[in-house]
Amino acid sequence: MKKYDKAFLHKLLYEMMLIRHFEEKAGQMYGLRKIGGFLHLYNGQEAIAVGAVAALDLSRDYVLTGYRDHGHALACGTDPKPLMAELYGKITGCSRGKGGSMHFFDAEKHFLGGNGIVAAQIPIATGVALAQSYRSDGGVTVCFFGDGAIHQGAFHESLNLAKIWNLPVIYVCENNQWGMGTNFRRVSAVDDFSLMGNAYGIPGRQVDGMDVLAVYEEISRAAEDARKSGLPTFLEAKTYRYKGHSMSDPQKYRTKDEIEEYKKQDPILILQDRMEKGGQLTEKEFHDLEARVKAQVDEAADFAETSEEPAIHTLYEDVLAD
Amino acid sequence: MPIITYREALNAALDEEMTRDDKVFLMGEEVGEYDGAYKVSKGLLDKFGPRRVLDTPITELGFTGLGVGAAMAGLRPVVEWMTHNFALLALDQVVNNAAKMRYMSGGQFTMPIVFRGPNGPAEYLAAQHSQALQSYYAHIPGLKVVAPATPYDAKGLLKSAIRDNNPVVVLEGELMYAWKGEVPEEEYLVPIGKADVKREGKDVSIITYSKPLKVVQEAAETLAGLGIEAEIVDLRSLRPLDEETVYASVRKTNRAVVVDESWPVASVGSHVAWLISRNCFDMLDAPVELVASEDVPMPYNHRLELAAQPSAAKVVAAVKKVLYRED
DSSP, X not given: OTTSOHHHHHHHHHHHHHHHHHHHHHHHHHHTTSSOSOOOOOTTOHHHHHHHHHTOOTTTOEEEOXXXXXXXXXXXXXXXXXXXXXXXXXXXXXXXXXXXXXXXXXXXTTBOOOOOSTTTHHHHHHHHHHHHHHHTOOXXXXXXXXXXXXXXXXXXXXXXXXXXXXXXXEEEEEXXXXXXXXXXXHHOSOSOTHHHHHXXXXXXEEEETTOHHHHHHHHHHHHHHHHHHOOOEEEEEEOOOSSOSSTTOOOTTSOHHHHHHHHTTOXXXXXXXXXXHTTSOOHHHHHHHHHHHHHHHHHHHHHHHHSOOOOGGGGGTTSSOO | OOEEEHHHHHHHHHHHHHHHOTTEEEEETTSSTTOOTTSXXXXXXXXXXXXXEEEOOSOHHHHHHHHHHHHHTTOEEEEEOSOTTGGGGGHHIIIIIITTHXXXXXXXXXXXXXXXEEOSOOSSOHHHHSOOOHHHHHTOTTOEEEOOOXXXXXXXXXXXXXXXSSOEEEEEOGGGTTOEEEOOSSOOOOOXXXXXXXXXXXXXXXXXXXXXXXXXXXXHHHHHHTTOOEEXXXXXXXXXXXXXXXXXXXXXXXXXXXXXXXXXXXXXXXXXXXXXXXXXXXXXXXXXXXXXXXXXXXXXXXXXHHHHSOOHHHHHHHHHHHTTXXX
């Protein structure tokens, strides 16, 4: 712990807490019917997006993910206000109320979505890495997806292409163990997903997805490999989602005990505990962080609440570019 | 004016646009070392090198998706599909990502990408390799779709497609690659969304596009011998559709026959026939006729496959019907 700068650790803790609180608020507002449709919450998986993005330089690197995308957008530094407004379907939303929960985008922060088709972002991310390689700009692309995506052809086709063309892409499988209501072991020929990278000649490693620093270290190493030699990497981040697949999921496939057991390895608690033991976080500082994220999320919810609905004419906008 | 093939016209368009803009690159199956399955990309690897002419494995979904990502990150990919039959495997990336990314993101991204390759029936290839799939693309908002029928239009439209900031599907034709026509040496563009009157006439409007243009032209010659002057409107672009040029012709002739080599149900042809019926209702002297492919998968047997497709004889019969000259 001593090797990490205190400000850096505080940033990681703050971002994980911001995501957790944002998701709690989104869940509440869904219950109040302020938010409709599908809402896939990221609670429990925060260390992966935060640890990974902390290892990137978003002036040249890019991030893509699937439909459980709130945490990644926040980790990339997108303001929570347009994100919450997007959930409310307001014109001030990051996607002008046209995308909703599954389609967060922030071109400026190099966050390219937000994709609602399982695994569809994997070839796209690989294509972003192709553009980086084409321009020799030293950038890398990190592509997140879940354990449910790993059996799609799009995943396998992409890894093969990334390897034959030496593309600077880091594939991060967030194995939260449940593809909707199906345990990953029931539908996978192998339990250890890191083998999937090896099948295409791509280094495959497992990382503890509840440990933000472990994720940060692995992505840092993979990014260095990608920048130096265009080597793709495949990482399986072992994690767990606390909430249902979406808000409509009654979660009959798992027990409350199982969820409570995993909450003991909560990524925020782990980092908080280590920082306290390392003398890098006082109780007061922690409470200040809590107050900050609460205020920021409350402000986002107020912004969403008071923003305007999109005008009907916007229905016809953004279909084609000039 | 030099006379070149449709294939050479497409090759020239690629060559000129790749020379003009380093962001333009070509990828697909056999486009490089093999010089293209239909030789459209002949010589491009030698000229531009492997950075800009990429041979892909046989993974339509994968490399089409890579194209989408490269376009989002600022390049201008030209994705060659060996045929549109195989591109069905890539349809998710075209429909759910290329076409919708701009809309879903509230206008944050442009998607300058071209998807091109042969579409429509060829010969002796049977059901999986001989089909006209334009309806799949023409149906989708967020895409542009062009279907040039001559070398001149092929070159001009492909160049426009490459310069467009939206995803453009270019429908070529295996049997059309060897067709010849005049193409000027100097540079030109054919705008997307503009139909072209390929033959002027006063008695009937025949609206068509892509490969059936040839049988329509044959039919027009036959009809001229019978004293019937047909006007041929070549749509060239299916989305956006140049409705005004179609209506102007129908207002002049008061009779319309639509010729489309795809199946008749929910097709571009059936849509155009509906538009004419609705928007030129008071001008029509007869119900609009549609000559389409028969509503069956394509058979292998040559006699049967020809019977399945629009022919000059079918077009002549349809024209006689709208002129009430059935004999």
